[in-house]
Amino acid sequence: MHSDSTSVIDDELLTRIRSRAAVYDRENRFFDDDLAELRQAGYLGMLAPVELGGLGFGLERVAREQTRLATAAPATALAVNMHLVWTGVAKVLRDRGDTSLEWVLADAARGELFAFGNSEAGNDLVLFGSTTRAEPLPDGGYAFTGRKIFTSLAPAWTRLGVFGLDDSDPAAPLLVHAFLERESPESAIPGVETLDDWDTLAMRASQSRTTVLSGAVARPGRVFRRLPAGPSADPLIFGIFASFEILLAAVYTGIAQRAVELAVEAAHRRTSLKYGGRPYAHDPDIRWKVAEAGILHDGLPPQIAALARDVDELAPHGAAWFPKLVGLKVRATETAREVVDQALRVSGGSAIASSSELGRLYRDVVAGIFHPSDGESAHSTVANALLGPVPE
Known part of the structure; x- marks a missing residue:
């Protein structure tokens, strides 16, 4: 094991994380203890600027931290990646003058956990199309109905990024990106069901379960992009x-x-x-x-x-x-x-x-x-x- 005194994950924490990895894998269990210790260490706020309560790291430093974490627990690192991707997106935009997701960085610095609810079975258009329906609501929010696969962090997220197709104007369909929110992992959200269907060959502790959306509502302030369907330079x-x-x-x-x-x-x-x-x-x-x-x-x-x-x-x-x-x-x-x-x-x-x-x-x-x-x-x-x- 390589020592790294400058890492957010000191050698003792890395040893504890490594000691739990086999148990999580064998029991097909989420990495609750790893997550608690990483949150305590400030890991979730690495990409948030210091003025927002984070550690102020860039993507280069965070990538190095993730490599170190993966040497001990690949499934933990892969799942935490999804949170770090969202904070990375917010930082990339902020660095380029777009503060539309600055709140993501502030939330992450406070310990909120972001997950990805984008993947869909059979959708090889990835970000340029969706089988999920996004229905516009009168107040500017959206209701999402669809089935999302590989939702890493499923048992623990408090913020879930989702997207879907708004075809209310067939001549100009839109891909709508938004976040669903829950106060705690135990909180129920109307229209959101997490299936207990993760029993896989690999990356078992990530618990990347299927999420079923049935009119799940994102409030107006959490709808952050409405893009034309298809490839986008946004x-x-x-x-x-x-x-x-x-x-x-x-x-x-x-x-x-x-x-x-x-x-x-x-x-x-x-x-x-x-x-x-x-x-x-x-x-x-x-x-x-x-x-x-x-x-x-x-x-x-x-x-x-x-x-x-x-x-x-x-x-x-x-x-x-x-x-x-x-x-x-x-x-x-x-x-x-x-x-x-x-x-x-x-x-x-x-x-x-x-x-x-x-x-x-x-x-x-x-x-x-x-x-x-x-x-x-x-x-x-x-x-x-x-x-x-x-x-x-």
Whole structure:
């Protein structure tokens, strides 16, 4: 375990979080204790400015914190990512002169927990279309009806970001973005049902359950965007994309980092009769595998830091932002899978035991292929950037 005296998560807290990860996974249980300690440490307000009660970090620093957290508990880090994405969006907008979500930063600094209620089964338009209906109300609020999947933080959120399609004017349909609010995780909200349906191979502690909306009302002050259906150049889309892809890459890089550490430990722990009882760390084939894992992982943190810094510093990448972001996500998630695979080969058959940390990482890392942007979408984005779109 690498010590980091400058981190929000000190070594003692990281050790406690790591000690709970296997239990949460085995019991398919939400990470309540992790969340309580992270909230107490100010983790939820990292991206909020100091004047609003936060820690005043940029995306580069937060990505580094998330990598560190993921070395101990990938599912905890992945779920907390959703909160940090919303605060990242609010910061991206604020840094560019748009204070429409400044209240998100203030709420986060006070310990409110933000979750994403955007994903929908079969919606490959992602942010550019929705199967959820958004019905305009006379007071300017909206009622949302639809089914949202992969709602990480489902048992604990107090603010849920949702979006849906307002087709009350068929000639000009709108995608409406808003937040639903509840006073506490135990509070019932009319029209919101959280299903207890999360029992998965990977990222079990995230408890990313299905949320069913049946006329759930967002009040007027929490409706923050009404965009034309289809692709949009609105800064909100950039903010979501940039924060999501960078922080996601950070989490899977943490998995890769921990896998390298476990491979090193295994190479020194295991001994070989073939080599006279010496540790496998002396075996040239094992050394190659450990080195391969290290080489693969080593390229990721600098890429994440550089792109996150560009977001913080308002770099003028223009249309090149999206290929850069999807490329980072795909490289990080796919590389992490390769690193974990090499670590498994080094560790031997004990890694498939249900109690094995590396076996859990092997399950958790596979979730990376399902997050947006998936491989097909990412390659399409980069191909269009390099070759231009295919003529219709």
